[in-house]
Amino acid sequence: MNPSAEKIDELNHEAWGLTLSDPGAALSLAEGNLSSAADIGYARGQAEARLNVGWCEYYLTRLGPAVESFQKSLAEYGALSDALGVIKSLHALGVCYQDQGRYERAMDYYTRSLEEARKAGNRLREAVTLDGIGEVCLELGEIKEALDYFLRAYETVPDDEDSELIANVLLDVGSAYFRMGNWSLAREFVDKSMDVARASGNRQAQGQCWHLLGQISLATDRLELARSQYEKALATCAELRNERERASVLLDLGSIHVMTSEVDIGLERFKEALESAEGIGAKRLINAAYERLSEAYEILGDFRKALDYYKRFSRFEHEALSEDASRKIKNVTVQYEVEKSRQEAEIYRLKNIELKEKTEELEAANRQILAIAETGRLMTASLDLDTIINTLYDTLRRYIPFDLFGLALYDEEEKSFDYRAYMLQGKRLQRSRVSPDPKRSYASACVRRKAPIFVADTGHVPPGIIEGEPIHYGPPAGSLMFLPLVIDDRAMGVLNIQSQSRGALTPRHLALVEALAPYVAIAVENSLIHDRLETMNRAIRGEKEELEKAAVTITHLANHDPLTGLPNRRLLFELLQKTFDIATRNGAKVGVIYIDLDDFKPINDKLGHAAGDRALVAVADRLRVMLRASDTVARVGGDEFVAVLATVKDRDDITQAAAKILEEGGMPFTIDGTPCKVGFSMGIAVFPDDGASIERIVSAADAAMYGVKRGRKNGFAFASAEADEASPAASAPPREPREGPRPESSKR
Numbered sequence: 001m002n003p004s005a006e007k008i009d010e011l012n013h014e015a016w017g018l019t020l021s022d023p024g025a026a027l028s029l030a031e032g033n034l035s036s037a038a039d040i041g042y043a044r045g046q047a048e049a050r051l052n053v054g055w056c057e058y059y060l061t062r063l064g065p066a067v068e069s070f071q072k073s074l075a076e077y078g079a080l081s082d083a084l085g086v087i088k089s090l091h092a093l094g095v096c097y098q099d100q101g102r103y104e105r106a107m108d109y110y111t112r113s114l115e116e117a118r119k120a121g122n123r124l125r126e127a128v129t130l131d132g133i134g135e136v137c138l139e140l141g142e143i144k145e146a147l148d149y150f151l152r153a154y155e156t157v158p159d160d161e162d163s164e165l166i167a168n169v170l171l172d173v174g175s176a177y178f179r180m181g182n183w184s185l186a187r188e189f190v191d192k193s194m195d196v197a198r199a200s201g202n203r204q205a206q207g208q209c210w211h212l213l214g215q216i217s218l219a220t221d222r223l224e225l226a227r228s229q230y231e232k233a234l235a236t237c238a239e240l241r242n243e244r245e246r247a248s249v250l251l252d253l254g255s256i257h258v259m260t261s262e263v264d265i266g267l268e269r270f271k272e273a274l275e276s277a278e279g280i281g282a283k284r285l286i287n288a289a290y291e292r293l294s295e296a297y298e299i300l301g302d303f304r305k306a307l308d309y310y311k312r313f314s315r316f317e318h319e320a321l322s323e324d325a326s327r328k329i330k331n332v333t334v335q336y337e338v339e340k341s342r343q344e345a346e347i348y349r350l351k352n353i354e355l356k357e358k359t360e361e362l363e364a365a366n367r368q369i370l371a372i373a374e375t376g377r378l379m380t381a382s383l384d385l386d387t388i389i390n391t392l393y394d395t396l397r398r399y400i401p402f403d404l405f406g407l408a409l410y411d412e413e414e415k416s417f418d419y420r421a422y423m424l425q426g427k428r429l430q431r432s433r434v435s436p437d438p439k440r441s442y443a444s445a446c447v448r449r450k451a452p453i454f455v456a457d458t459g460h461v462p463p464g465i466i467e468g469e470p471i472h473y474g475p476p477a478g479s480l481m482f483l484p485l486v487i488d489d490r491a492m493g494v495l496n497i498q499s500q501s502r503g504a505l506t507p508r509h510l511a512l513v514e515a516l517a518p519y520v521a522i523a524v525e526n527s528l529i530h531d532r533l534e535t536m537n538r539a540i541r542g543e544k545e546e547l548e549k550a551a552v553t554i555t556h557l558a559n560h561d562p563l564t565g566l567p568n569r570r571l572l573f574e575l576l577q578k579t580f581d582i583a584t585r586n587g588a589k590v591g592v593i594y595i596d597l598d599d600f601k602p603i604n605d606k607l608g609h610a611a612g613d614r615a616l617v618a619v620a621d622r623l624r625v626m627l628r629a630s631d632t633v634a635r636v637g638g639d640e641f642v643a644v645l646a647t648v649k650d651r652d653d654i655t656q657a658a659a660k661i662l663e664e665g666g667m668p669f670t671i672d673g674t675p676c677k678v679g680f681s682m683g684i685a686v687f688p689d690d691g692a693s694i695e696r697i698v699s700a701a702d703a704a705m706y707g708v709k710r711g712r713k714n715g716f717a718f719a720s721a722e723a724d725e726a727s728p729a730a731s732a733p734p735r736e737p738r739e740g741p742r743p744e745s746s747k748r
Contacts, residue, residue, distance in 0.1 A: 008037050008045040015052045019059060021203045024241055027056035047076035047085055054092055058099075059204060061244040061280045067096045087116045087125045094132055099244075101284070103136050110136070124165070127156035131169050138176055144522060147176050148488065151529050154536065163200035167193045171208055173533075178216060182381060185530075187216050192537070207236030211249050218256065227256050247276035247285045251292055258296055267296045287316040371395055372512065376519035383530040388523045389421040392516065396497070400509045404474050406431075406496035409524075410447050417443055417494070424474060431473070439467040446482035447491040452517075453482040454510045457502045478502035481510055485521035495520060561635040563613055564620035572634035572642055576694045579632075579646050580687055590687040591645035591654035594701035595623075595661070598679030598713045600639045603671065611671045618669050619678065626664055627657070642698070651686065651718065658682055658716040666714065679714030681705055690719045 003011070011033045018026035030052035037045035054069030070092040077085030094109035110133050117125040134149030150173050157165055174189035190212050197205035210233035217226035230253040237246035254269030270292045277285035290313035297306035375395040379388045393405055404424050408417040415438065419431035438444035445465055446453045455461055456479050461470070477498040485493040495517060499505055559571035567575065576592070583590045597619065604612040616639065623633045623641060632644040645657055661680055668677045683704025685691065690700045700719035708717050 003036050003040075005040070005042045005045055008033055008040075008042055008049070011036075012045060012048045012052060015049070015056075019052065019055050021201055022240070023056045023059040027053065027060065030056055043076065044080055044082065047073050047080065047082065050076060051085065051088060051092065058092070058096060060241050061282075063096055063099060063280070067093065070096065083116060083120045084122065084125070087113050087120065087122065087129075090116065091125070091129050091132060094129070098132065098136055098139070101139075103140065106136055107133070123156050123158050127153045127158075127169075128165055130156060131165065131172060135172060138172065138179065141179075143176050143179050144525075145488070147173065147526075147529065150176065151532070154533065163196050164202050164205070167196040167200065167202050167205040170196065171205060171212065174212060178212060178219075180380075181219075183216050183220050185383070187213065190216070203236055203240055204242070207233050207240065207242065207245060210236060211245065211252070214249075214252060218252070223256055223260060227253065230256065243276040243280045244282055244285070247273040247280075247282060247289070250276065251285070251288055254292060254296075258292075258299065263296055263299050267293070267300070270296060283316070287313055290316065369515075371399070372515045372519075375516060379519050379523035380526065382523065383527050385420060385524065385527045385531075388520070388527060392520060393421070393423065395516070396513070399512055400497065401501075401504050402497045402499045404477070404496070404498040407493065407520075407524075408443065408496070409493040409528075410443075410491060415444070434473065436471050440469060440471045442466060442470060442480065442482045443494045443496065446484050446494050450484050450486055450489070450491050452484070452510060452514060453480075454505070454507070455480050456505060456507075459502060474498065475500055479505040481505055481513060483513055483517045485517060485524060487521050487525050492521065492525065564617055564635050566620050566624075566641070567632065567634040569634065569636045572632070572636060572644075573694055575632050575634075576644060576697075579644055580694070583647055583687060586647060588647040589650065589689070590697075591643075591648050591651075591657070592685045592687065592697050592701045593643040593645070593654070593658060593661075593716070594683045594685075594698070594705040595641040595643060596681045596705055596709055597639040597641075598681055598709075600678050603676055603678070607671060607674060607676075611674075615669075615671050615676060615678070618671070619665070622665050623661070626660055631657075642701070654684055654686065654718075658684060662714065662716070680716075681708040681713050682716035683708060683719060684716055685719040 011029060015026045015029040015033060018029065030049050034046060034049035034053060037043075037049055050069050050073040054066045054073060057063075057066035057069060070089050074086060074089035074093070077089055090109050090113035094106045094113060097103075097109065098106035110129050114126060114129040114133070117123075117129060130149050130153035134146045134153060137143075137146035137149060150169050153165070154169050154173075157169075170189050170193035174186045174193060177183075177186035177189065190209050193205060194209040194213075196202075197209060210229050214226045214229035214233060217223075217229060230249055233249045234246065234253065237243075237249060250269045250273035254266040254273065257263070257266030257269060270289055274286065274289035274293065277289055290309045294306045294309035294313060297303070297309065375391060378391045382388055382391070389407055392407075396402070396405065405421065406419055406423070407421040408419045410417055411433075414435060416433050416435040418433045422429050422431040436444055438448070442453050442455075442465070453465060455465075458470075458477050458479065478501045480496070480498040483495045484491040485495060495513065497505065497509075497513065559568060559574075560566065561568045576590075579590050582588075600612070600615070603615050616635075620633070620635065620641070623643065627633055627643060627645070630646045632646070634642050634644075636642050643657075643661070645654055648654055661682065665680055666677065668675050670676065683701045683706065685697045685701035685704065687697050691697045704717045704719040708715050
């Protein structure tokens, strides 16, 4: 019998959920769904199953079949005018072509997917595609652009979030920082990705996290830690049958073995990697395996095999990288011409009578270049804006005579400048946000032009820069320079340096600041990105904590009486079952006392329901005190309670507890200044003597209580014939136990 359309939808959803944790099992399920959907002519279910098949093939590193499945799902979704299916299929094709290194095709599909997602207003799919575009940028070495796309993807994820996507974005950010050589930040984001992946059961992301953590550890010379992390990544790849990732991990793991003089083991790892790479046709991994095998055999002294593998490596390099080789040859030629010209100029300078002055000038310039490189490294390595600003300020003070230093961020919408640093004569001053007249502002002109503005003498300002009298927020400037901080052709801010002396700032000073400006822009942008990510992470953590607190509160309310705080009937039955189970194992007994208050209605009638509630709270507090810590008392009705005496030896123990309740519970208490007193009619059932189930025990105790209630009240009676004759209500004949608990009292 063929399954229904609803069943196929359910199984497709199940297959989608299995894709990341067990792609092999997911593939079997998806192929079965595809066949079933075709049998009943369910086109939408067929398209969804086809998409799932494609993803399973992809995660099993079978790219050819994956592309074929995605192309078919795209056509099927298109015929159905299913916008979401079309978006998913376009993105999936982009992923496959990216994995093949065909970036133009990948970007074509990503762009189409992004356009369709934005047209449909689907923020989740928009975020997924932005992350994919960021990965392409990262693979092409455009790290800054990649980070920008990853951040946009993170910010676009809907509030209910998608843990799979969050894990991937955080991992991609970690990869970007790894490529930048910032090991600490790379490890921080990979650890965050691992936490999300573990919480959601995303095994694919966990394996990639272990791999990247191993690379970070290797880069920081922690070989044993790297080895352990690679082993975990390898185990995950084997579990998921991801041959591409497995081959990559094996190459890295083999390199560690070679580095630790375990060349034979490393050789075996390289051979395994080659076998996996050849199985899936991964040319880059195949070539990398050839190179590692050649190096390993050379270390072992087997030069014949080393040469053989090196020939294979060389042949691949020649065939697959011919364009890159041509480009390198051109670069070498250009570099040769540049070097030749430089040498000729150097010979001329050596012959020049101004050799000494030029040499000193060159040395000064070289010192500045070194200072620029070191300052740039320090700034881009930090994510703290104050540290970035202080590093820049200290460097500039060594080379430039200035009185005022400022760094401001530009708000395009408000046309305003937010000064994050404003230093006059070495003192840091507070500056509020300013919105200057754009025609009279050097800063506005700098942002508008996206080019430096340099005025050596403010008495002779070149025409065309500003109109009218310039705006000055500090002391009058004799010379000044404004430099834009440009990111992706967008001026995000300005750097402002001024001196009160005319001619104090020179073109050489401008060149120094121009060289530093790109570093400043990148460092400031990274700092702002980091701050935004931290803010979002804090918000997510805060929401999670609030949800956890709410869950605890809801659970407590669901299991406890809101008036007295005692367990309610639902929790009582759970506790009874646990208590009975323990008693059964220990050969003990359990006493269950069903309690109904006597003379409670007059309190309600005379003092009102609010006073009645306070009386119930007082009774509940007394019952808590009178029973042992191991015992339980619950409120099951208006003025009805149940006490559970755990692990008692015999009925004498229960009789003593019941007598204590009568004696101490019956003492008068005061409500709103009025003395009040209640009695206790109690029925007692004993487990297992009076029954083996919760329902029978509670019903027996209820029936015994009802017999006391109809008699003398304020006493107790056992459900069975062995009842305590000393009880004031012992002579009251108990009625037969009912199968269910008595309805709650109508008094409250």
